[in-house]
Amino acid sequence: MMTLNVAAAGAGNAVLLVSNLDEQKVTPDALFTLFGVYGDVHRVKILFNKKDNALVQMAEPHQAQLAIAHLDKVKVWGKNIRVTQSKHTLVQxxxxxxxxxxxxxxxxxxxxLHRFKRPGSKNCQNIFPPSAVLHLSNxxxxxxEDFLSDAFAQHGQVKAFKFFPKDRKMALIQMASVDEAVTALIAMHNYPLSDTNHLRVSFSKSTI
Known part of the structure; x- marks a missing residue:
């Protein structure tokens, strides 16, 4: 019987263990931004004795599963991170x-900064795996274009840029690689463009 209970607990668990992080670069805010693409992050804890490991608590278990599906083995700051279910059920x-x-x-x-706080938010339909093309909005x-391209060029090589023809509040930007796009998303999501506008960045399935 024990194994069944453990499996059930795991399936309903919203806490992730993230390992093989770059301990020089990782911050709670960076993980909040990256994991926030796949759900609303409630708490982040970087482990004091093993700073290349962190616990990320999502709002709901299915968001944790999405994050595992899309972020496990993705390269972040040059290292393939591992994302697995944690045995912890909450981050203290x-x-x-x-x-x-x-x-x-x-x-x-x-x-x-949560992306999904409204149930049925249209952001829920725009969840894609990490890609070299990023969707910018707001x-x-x-x-x-030059301002945005220059800002993103601090985080990698910008290959292409395109405003949406019908809605100039949105654009696509293509980085040289998925790795660079991941780094750019962490750095540029919520970047202040004016007193009231903060850039929103997500992965896109489109190509330019």
Whole structure:
């Protein structure tokens, strides 16, 4: 009987173990942004003694499964990360006054940056595996292609760029590789383009 219960617990678990991270670059915010493509991230904990490992708590178990399906073995900062179900069922916040956490655990439950907080949000239909082409939205009218291309070029080589003909608030940008697109998405999602507009970045299934 034990095995059945363990399997059932695993299936309903929204916490992921992410390993083989670049411990020089990983932050709770970076993982919030990357995993946020596949669901709403509630908490992130980078392990104090093994900083190339982190726990990511999603809002719902099916979002955790989506993240495993799309992010396991994807290259992030040059390393193939592993994404598996964690045996933890929630990420504990450090107790008040625990000095050793040093910002490694972060609660994003009430973040305004969740992509899926409305049930049936159209974002749910736009979930794609990591790709070299990124979909950009929420672009103010005064922002030109050169500005966006230059900003993304800080994170890799930009191969192509195209505004949507019917809606200039959206664009596609193609990076040289999926790896560079992953890095660019982490860096550029929520990038401030004006006081009120923050860029939204997701993976696209389109080509330019």
């Amino acid at each position: 916040m450090p107790k008040e006054g625990q000095p050793q956490d040093a910002g490694l655990t972060k609660d994003f439950t009430n973040s305004p 672009i103010p009218p005064n922002i030109e």
